[in-house]
Amino acid sequence: MKVLVCGGAGYIGAHMCRMLASAGHEVFVFDNLSTGHAYAVQWGPLVQGDLLRPDDLERIFAARSYDVVMHFCAKSLVGESMRDPGGYFRNNVTGTVNLLDAMVRHGTRNFIFSSSAAVYGMPHDVPLAEDHPTAPINPYGRTKLLVEQLLPAYDIQFGIRSVALRYFNAAGAALDGLIGEDHEPETHLIPNILRSVVDKHTGPLQVFGDDYDTPDGSCVRDYIHVNDIASAHMLAMDHLARGGTSQVMNLGNGAGFSVLQVVDTARRVTGKRIDYQVMPRRPGDPPVLVASATKAHTDLGWRPQFDTLESIVETAWTWHRNRAARE
Numbered sequence: 001m002k003v004l005v006c007g008g009a010g011y012i013g014a015h016m017c018r019m020l021a022s023a024g025h026e027v028f029v030f031d032n033l034s035t036g037h038a039y040a041v042q043w044g045p046l047v048q049g050d051l052l053r054p055d056d057l058e059r060i061f062a063a064r065s066y067d068v069v070m071h072f073c074a075k076s077l078v079g080e081s082m083r084d085p086g087g088y089f090r091n092n093v094t095g096t097v098n099l100l101d102a103m104v105r106h107g108t109r110n111f112i113f114s115s116s117a118a119v120y121g122m123p124h125d126v127p128l129a130e131d132h133p134t135a136p137i138n139p140y141g142r143t144k145l146l147v148e149q150l151l152p153a154y155d156i157q158f159g160i161r162s163v164a165l166r167y168f169n170a171a172g173a174a175l176d177g178l179i180g181e182d183h184e185p186e187t188h189l190i191p192n193i194l195r196s197v198v199d200k201h202t203g204p205l206q207v208f209g210d211d212y213d214t215p216d217g218s219c220v221r222d223y224i225h226v227n228d229i230a231s232a233h234m235l236a237m238d239h240l241a242r243g244g245t246s247q248v249m250n251l252g253n254g255a256g257f258s259v260l261q262v263v264d265t266a267r268r269v270t271g272k273r274i275d276y277q278v279m280p281r282r283p284g285d286p287p288v289l290v291a292s293a294t295k296a297h298t299d300l301g302w303r304p305q306f307d308t309l310e311s312i313v314e315t316a317w318t319w320h321r322n323r324a325a326r327e
Helices: 009-020 054-063 076-082 085-106 139-158 189-198 226-241 261-269 295-299 309-326
Strands: 002-006 026-031 045-048 068-071 110-116 162-167 169-171 206-207 223-225 247-251 274-277
Touching: 002 009, 009 026, 009 226, 026 054, 026 162, 045 054, 045 139, 054 085, 068 085, 068 226, 076 085, 085 139, 085 206, 110 139, 110 226, 162 226, 169 226, 169 309, 189 206, 189 261, 189 309, 206 261, 223 226, 223 274, 226 247, 247 274, 247 295, 295 309
Parallel strands: 002 026, 002 068, 026 045, 068 110, 110 162, 162 247, 169 223, 206 274
Antiparallel strands: none
16 A cells, blocks of 8 residues: 655654564655654655645645555654644644645545554543543643544545544664654653663753652553554554544553652663652643553554563663664
């Protein structure tokens, strides 16, 4: 199939492109390189453009037809979304509307959307199933939920069938260390732990809160390997190709690990001492976020292959060591 990967120069998008190409699909990347990297575009041509410029979208859709669009483009920093809500709504919502309208004009009818566990807000029940109330507590989560709410209208009116995948904590890297998580600034726990090992200039790791109602006082999260996210997209693409209906699904391992458990795991994997300092809680951090991914298991036949924290951290460590050696 011909697959347009919007955001294919980013962390998850690049792993997606690699998996698609390995399976024999034709990959085309659309990215403005604001947070992605040109070096990560290795499995299909890059068209540099922006979702907020309809002419850029017209150019890439006029060039060829696509069987499916995968949409990874988004601003995704919670704190930044609090400071710049307008920028987040423009980029994440208006940009997606522009993309969907281009699909309508050019007859592309299959859409896979990168959503987020941030749509849930503060959870009432754990593990979180898809029917849990959605009540985002920051603009980033609201933008993801707004797009989810747009998709049924595009299905009814224009026949664009979609699968929205609500990721929990994406982590890990390619097994050979060729590509991995490369953000500036980096806000995710696992890469920040490993950066503190390979680059002592980063200072000690910061742990935000040690007084939560959890076994060790630190926040508990559900970590899912980036390749498992990509494999779910492959199965979602097959689901739509078979005429499957529009769906919303969680992606997670269904197991929670605390911040301090992740630190201990990284110590074992790296064999290095990892110092950290405890900081005040960040506003809006839920104590526990763990997914129920039963729907993806049942409807897509998806099962995570990286189902231990050690296996996820090991792949990330390979990437960070390789990156440090190159620098």
